[in-house]
Amino acid sequence: MTAMMLDDSEASDAELIGRARGGDRGAFGKLVERHYGFVYRAAYRWCGRKADAEDIAQDVCVRLGRAIRDYQGNGAFTTWLYAMTLNASRDMMRKRARDTAKADAYGAYASIAGEVPADDPADALWTAVRLLPDKQRDAVLLV
Structure with missing residues (x-):
């Protein structure tokens, strides 16, 4: 079992993807573990809320489980992710x-509390980026 864990930690993404496509849950788990931070950061930059970014990252992990067999490997895995x-x-x-x-149609007051630390200038920048139209926001986030 220890040898398997060493193999998983040293395995390339391509190896893990191939094994995960074949139903290896350990390989899939290692793939998710390896890329979870990347997914969370991208989601956080897009939505700006920690709780939402966590929800999105979890949703992506579920979607990945269903879609891993469809990954063709034509581009980088991280681009697809x-x-x-x-x-x-x-x-x-x-x-x-x-x-x-x-909620508004039924006269309810719907509010979403923001999470913006006052001392981080990067948060002000990401808040401004999130106000851009979708295509411009996506372009900035890609860079």
Whole structure:
């Protein structure tokens, strides 16, 4: 068992993907563990809230479990994973907009508390980026 863990930690993404596509749960778990931080950071930059970024990252992990067999390997795995993260982020924001519209239609007050530490200038920048139109925001986040 220890040899298997060493193999997983030293295995390339391509090896882990191949094994995960074949149903190896350990390889899939290592792949998720290896890239979870990347997914979380991309989600946080897109939505700006820790709780939402965690929800998006978890959603991406679930989607990855269903979609790993469809990964063709034509591009970098992280590029594919990034696109999946952006799609999950957009889906969450659309759902939030629908839920807010429903709540407003029934006269309910819907508010979302922001998490903006006052001492971090990077947060002000990301807040401004999130106010851009979708395509411009995506371009900035890609860079």
